[in-house]
Amino acid sequence: MGKILVTGGTGYIGSHTVVELIKNGYDPVIVDNLCNSKIEVLNRLETICGVRPKFYQISVQDKEAMRQVFEENEIDAIIHFAGLKSVGESVLYPEKYYSNNVGSSKVLLELMDEYRVHNIVFSSSATVYGVPERMPIVESDPIGNCSSPYGDTKYQIELLLMDYAKTHEDANVAILRYFNPIGAHPSGLIGEYPTGIPNNLMPYITQVAVGTLECLTVFGGDYDTRDGSCIRDYIHVCDLAEGHVYALHKLETKPGLVIYNLGTGRGTTVLELVHAFEEANNMKINYKVGARRDGDVPENYANCDKAYKEMGWKATRTIKDACRDSWNWQSKNPHGYDK
Ligand code: NAD
Numbered sequence: 167m168g169k170i171l172v173t174g175g176t177g178y179i180g181s182h183t184v185v186e187l188i189k190n191g192y193d194p195v196i197v198d199n200l201c202n203s204k205i206e207v208l209n210r211l212e213t214i215c216g217v218r219p220k221f222y223q224i225s226v227q228d229k230e231a232m233r234q235v236f237e238e239n240e241i242d243a244i245i246h247f248a249g250l251k252s253v254g255e256s257v258l259y260p261e262k263y264y265s266n267n268v269g270s271s272k273v274l275l276e277l278m279d280e281y282r283v284h285n286i287v288f289s290s291s292a293t294v295y296g297v298p299e300r301m302p303i304v305e306s307d308p309i310g311n312c313s314s315p316y317g318d319t320k321y322q323i324e325l326l327l328m329d330y331a332k333t334h335e336d337a338n339v340a341i342l343r344y345f346n347p348i349g350a351h352p353s354g355l356i357g358e359y360p361t362g363i364p365n366n367l368m369p370y371i372t373q374v375a376v377g378t379l380e381c382l383t384v385f386g387g388d389y390d391t392r393d394g395s396c397i398r399d400y401i402h403v404c405d406l407a408e409g410h411v412y413a414l415h416k417l418e419t420k421p422g423l424v425i426y427n428l429g430t431g432r433g434t435t436v437l438e439l440v441h442a443f444e445e446a447n448n449m450k451i452n453y454k455v456g457a458r459r460d461g462d463v464p465e466n467y468a469n470c471d472k473a474y475k476e477m478g479w480k481a482t483r484t485i486k487d488a489c490r491d492s493w494n495w496q497s498k499n500p501h502g503y504d505k
């Protein structure tokens with residue numbers, strides 16, 4: 167496999183994965199409509215990698231424009247990151263989420279058929295497990311019953327991919343269920359910068375640290391956990407990016423359908439993450455403990471043994487590494503990719 171179509175490749179996880187792909191000798195072709203990322207990412211990628219990846223500014227939903235990409239490039243595999251990911255927004259505009267997320271996945275599968283591309287890696291999420299019955303979560307645990315339209319789109323796309331694999335003998339499909347990605351490339355040239363006030367914990371912490379936001383609210387201090395705050399499985403985005411290279415290697419063995427959790431296997435509380443950030447960067451974060459946030463589950467962390475056993479992948483970076491790298495990115499780019 168050489169040429170990899172990376173949809174959503176200028177986004178947070180996509181851009182880090184493009185770095186890993188180039189490092190491992192692959193030739194990524196990025197498709198992104200820039201609805202949640204900036205063109206400046208390409209300059210940063212060129213600085214890190216020494217080559218500028220090929221880029222098309224189009225929506226994956228636009229089948230005719232996508233057909234051109236397949237005509238112009240002999241694609242060996244697709245990594246499909248493109249999608250909308252705001253849980254709150256999806257509750258307000260579910261149809262936008264279904265048409266963008268499910269719609270673009272359908273277009274890709276149709277074009278895979280047409281151009282005889284057999285391999286696809288899909289960005290799924292721990293959210294497909296809904297309210298999990300036990301911890302840590304294994305891949306065979308029940309999915310569905312998601313707590314948002316965003317989660318439902320991930321579940322629907324998984325079903326679509328499972329049916330595709332069933333009906334296409336030559337298809338190789340890797341569904342990767344990410345837990346909570348944090349951190350940034352150690353260069354500080356690429357990282358996460360959400361538009362507006364961040365919903366996610368780490369960008370909120372870094373924006374308090376840089377002075378853009380005043381105070382972090384810890385959502386709930388009365389959960390039945392070791393310090394009362396929620397537990398999540400925070401994974402360094404570079405570990406996650408490497409997971410995609412391992413998944414491509416796995417697809418080269420023609421496994422049909424495979425599904426892996428990508429996390430660290432360790433749970434960290436909100437307060438532990440805040441304190442790890444303070445320690446890693448030798449600073450204080452202004453925070454207060456407030457009310458619970460609707461829809462949060464008390465704990466969510468992965469069993470990642472399957473990814474290790476079958477692909478040889480495991481996360482190697484620590485929470486402290488991620489806290490240092492998130493701050494390195496944020497402090498060097500207080501306004502993200504904007505000047
Ligand atoms: P991101 O928003 O930074 O990246 C997604 C990219 O897709 C953006 O650059 C956006 O412009 C692009 N995009 C969206 N719709 C498109 C379309 N129709 N055509 C072309 N480009 C389009 O998000 P991310 O954090 O990098 O997430 C990547 C994928 O991983 C998403 O599918 C997301 O749902 C999934 N995921 C993310 C997390 C997380 O916490 N970040 C967790 C689990 C799963």
Ligand code: UFG
Nearest residue numbers: 291292293365366367368370383384385396398436459462
């Ligand atoms: N949190 C705070 N204060 C904040 C933001 C978050 O205390 O300002 C807490 C949350 O309550 C939660 C933890 O930090 O306990 C992590 O919250 P995030 O919003 O960063 O992440 P979630 O686990 O809620 O959501 C993530 C992804 C979603 C995905 C979900 C389920 O962002 O896309 O995991 O897997 F759907």
